[in-house]
Amino acid sequence: MKKRLFWKLFALIVLGSISLMMVAHWLIVHTEQKMSFISPLHQQTLRDYAREAEQYYQQGDMATLTQFLARVSDEEQTWVAVVESDLTPIAGTTLLPSYKERFTLGRDVSWKIHLYFKENPVMDVTFEDGNTHFLILLPQHMRPGTYWPATSVLMQIFLPILLMSLISIVIYRHVMQPLRQLQHAAKQVAEGDFSIRLKPRLGNRSDEIATLAETFDSMAEHIGRLIQNQRHLTADLSHEMRTILTRIELALGQTENNKEHIQALDRIRTEVQQMRRMVEDTLTLAWLDGESPQLQTDEMDLTELIDSVVEDARFEFPTREIALTIPDYAPVSHCSDRVLGHAIENVLRNALYHTPEGGTVSVQLRQAETEYLILITDQGPGVAEKHLEDIFKPFFRLKRQNQSTYKGFGIGLSLAKRQVEALGGRIYASNIASQGLQITVTLPLPVVYVKQN
CATH class of the missing domain: 1.10.287.130 (Signal transduction histidine kinase, dimerisation/phosphotransfer (DHp) domain)
Structure with missing residues (x-):
């Protein structure tokens, strides 16, 4: 079957939507049903009123009954009455016994109250004789469903949101789990596995x-x-x-x-x-x-490394001067003396190649707040601003009038850039105001030095 993923998601959404409607409908109906009945406490209160009224009625104490009904009416702020009913069939008809047993003038206190009617119903508690009824207009504080409007809104809005969120989570996990595995696999491929x-x-x-x-x-x-x-x-x-x-x-x-x-x-x-x-x-x-x-494995003194590279360069280029400015001690960690030494050597050799005989190349080592700065400045013709990044590309060479005197192939600076970046540093070039090119190599300070600063 083509488009299997589409049909999976389609079926999941359709079934989820149907389940959502069924669950929402059941919960709304069930909740409305539960909230439509007078609370047991209030039901018992109404029955107690009726029993007390029935007691006065059976004793024939109408004065006390009248006072009781007036007191209940005042306390509950509603209408109260005791009524006698006499069902007399006419025209030769009769009453069914079951009908006569169930006959009431109002609603039984155990019946459901319609939550959507504004008027409160009349509640009926029948005395033992079956013909006398205690009637009371349901007091407002006894009416069920006080929180039904808010509950209805909550169930019609937030319940679907909750269920749709669950469906979305299922879909998300079904799709994203293999995508995360794909991401992990792609990362491993990028790392060479x-x-x-x-x-x-x-x-x-x-x-x-x-x-x-x-x-x-x-x-x-x-x-x-x-x-x-x-x-x-x-x-x-x-x-x-x-x-x-x-x-x-x-x-x-x-x-x-x-x-x-x-x-x-x-x-x-x-x-x-x-x-x-x-x-x-x-x-x-x-x-x-x-x-x-992984090249960041050594701890060393950067001062000794630069001094060694400069000594070799002085021997290789005896007709140029090298002005060296370095501190007495400059520790670095997570580095490689072989790789870093090769990178500094390539940058320094490039500066010496482009400095005319008798010229001076400046080599400085400074400590900034979070990094070391190695500044190598020549006295050559400099580089156009648009080529300051290009000189770090493999086999990039600028055309100069004295091209025949330069022995490089455009590899040194690009290799130095890769080496410095592999050690967690940076390298960039800039022209100086007088004449020449300055190449800056940065290396991170050891963590202890950074904390001290």
């Missing part, structure tokens, strides 16, 4: 949601195969390129003794080294993007 399967968790469902689960399982399996193939391809590519680069380096080492080709060989070696660095950075970038590894 492609073995998750949703259809077995739905039991014997065979509606549209079950079809969606089957489609999701097929998608997860397909994506898992693609990711696995990509990993194998990346590993194979890495192995093959590293092997080729190693052979080229070995061949260069064997031919460097030939003085005639020394300049060309130096250029080849430089390009090979750049290619090796590009391959390693690209693989690291792909690893960070695809695997989402």
Whole structure:
């Protein structure tokens, strides 16, 4: 059957609506019935009045009876009377004994009172002789159904709301439970678990949601195969390129003794080294993007790490100055010295590449209220405002007149961004007023430092 979910919901709503009307009708009728009778206490009061009047009547004490009836009338603010009835058939007719036994001049105190009539009924308590009746217009305070109008509104409005809420909850759970499982499964897929399967968790469902689960399982399996193939391809590519680069380096080492080709060989070696660095950075970038590894495992001194990176950069770029401003101690937790060191190295190397010979690159470490700030400022030409975010994209390179002197491939800053963000930090670029580009790296302070601040 097509549209199984539609027919399920349709049947549930129809049956629920019918049940709602039946339950509401039964409750209203039942409640009205229960509220239509005089309370037992008031019934007994009326019977007591009648018994006392009957006692005076049987004793023939009409004066006391008259006083009693007047007192009851005053106390109850109503009409009261004692009446004799003499049913005399005429024209040769007779009365049925059962009719004569049931005959009253008013309503019995045990009868139901109509809640929709404005006038109060006359109540009748028959004396033992069967011909004398104690009649009283039902006092207003004894009339049943005082709360019936409010009860009627409550049952006609809030009872349907309550029952429809229950039906809505059933529908919601029937639909949302598999959707929550789908959400959980999608989260697991996003975290890299492609073995998750949703259809077995739905039991014997065979509606549209079950079809969606089957489609999701097929998608997860397909994506898992693609990711696995990509990993194998990346590993194979890495192995093959590293092997080729190693052979080229070995061949260069064997031919460097030939003085005639020394300049060309130096250029080849430089390009090979750049290619090796590009391959390693690209693989690291792909690893960070695809695997989402847990890197926040180390505790270290940020000052020592920056000082070590700067010393290596000074050796690699002897024609540039590096002005270092760092505190004596800057502890960080939930970090990775290898990953963070690589990120700072890439940013610093980029600054040194774009600073002319004899120029100065500034490296500062500051402590803010909740984070560390690493400021690396070069003396290069800067970057147009529209490209300040683009420089962190893989393989993005600005065209410059001295492009031939820059050895990068546009991987360093994008890799640094992924590395810093994987450690819970941020990285962004801004132009400084004089000349050059400033890249800011932020890292969260340890929790103890934040509390102290």
